[in-house]
Amino acid sequence: MKIQVAVAEDNPNLIRSVLEKLQLFDQVEVMWVANNGVEVIQKVTNQQPDVILMDINMPEMNGVEATRKVKDQFPNIKVIMLTVFDETDKIFNSILAGASGYLLKDEKPGKLIQAIEEAIEGGAPMSPVIAAKSLQLIRSGKQEPIESVDFGLTNREMEILEEISKGKNYQQIADKLFISPKTVRKHIENIYRKLQVHNKVEAIQLAMKHGII
Amino acid sequence: MKIQVAVAEDNPNLIRSVLEKLQLFDQVEVMWVANNGVEVIQKVTNQQPDVILMDINMPEMNGVEATRKVKDQFPNIKVIMLTVFDETDKIFNSILAGASGYLLKDEKPGKLIQAIEEAIEGGAPMSPVIAAKSLQLIRSGKQEPIESVDFGLTNREMEILEEISKGKNYQQIADKLFISPKTVRKHIENIYRKLQVHNKVEAIQLAMKHGII
DNA sequence: GGTAAAGTACGGCAGATGCCTTACAGAAAA
């Protein structure tokens, strides 16, 4: 059984170029070709390919929107975005829309086939340039400006700060660490002094702000 | 000028395997080999390679920590993580640490060299399986799956919860809201009952977990 | 061998906190 591929692209020359690349390999078969996003939705309703090679920029409905609608109706269809540009926001939107991969249009025929196969196997084929940008997205979107300040807390103090953040009282922390509650209090006194705070809530808020806990 | 590569890996067999793969190509040269993260830091201080192939799991200091320290001192050095596993959290931490790529250890020699070259060109070579996981990270990170639970807190109670989270005591909250500290205490009692907690720290931890504050 | 840091532990005290009860006014709902 050949892999069923669909192509969505408005530029006739690029369609021809893609089709030529695909024809070099007999493990894939082109099911249909669409010239814009609206056409994609129409055709995919009748015939579901395994993979859609989707141009980002198309008239009527762009590739990102089309991807969203396709993945919404047929989550199993893999969508690989094709583009000449590597704009960060389009990459980001494509990923959110559910695209499985993202390739630049000048990939060699072998790469293209390889990407199609990887996508079917659950991988996410990406041109390295695109991959680099998606890593940037992760870095920027997640952990941003946490300013790690060293308050000079000892290991034991860190341990106790952890327990404080769980809402435990002196006695419970003492039981957990097999020490006297008096000792716990002394440690906490030292923590407060080092962090320059005066109660548990302030301590954990400051600790979280600086990523200590 | 050959590409200078360093290898960080604790398993002698895998070191040999990597070195053999690299020797098949004459555009790269192995500058040094380290057996753990601490050794990496020592050697990189004296000699800076273009690329480090870094094992995730190493004794003394793991690959993620080592990557963080290397990128901190020498941002231009590209780090490609090598691992047999594809654990999501390690991938995530590696990305945050500044890794440029992430490959599975069983990559073919050609792939390895290709990855090194792509990393130097600013790309982010990733095995498709890894790439798929990083896409998931982007998707999951952007729209937070915080489970909003309605605890039935009144407006006044919410207001007071906010103040609690700033580390204020009863008197300070009372002053801020122009009410008696006795009233504040009563509100807080009600908050505790609704949230089923028994102190300030537990209250704000639960509130933050559910995105109330 | 002295010093410093870290971890342990105790005592005291004033004030804060958690939890109980009662009470009343205004608003909203039944």
Added chain:
DNA sequence: TTTTCTGTAAGGCATCTGCCGTACTTTACC
């Protein structure tokens, strides 16, 4: 109209907390 909810306020009490001492042991570093 009566009931319920919300917000306000107060008294009492056992416990917890924050802050001030002091003191011993171990480990690490000059």
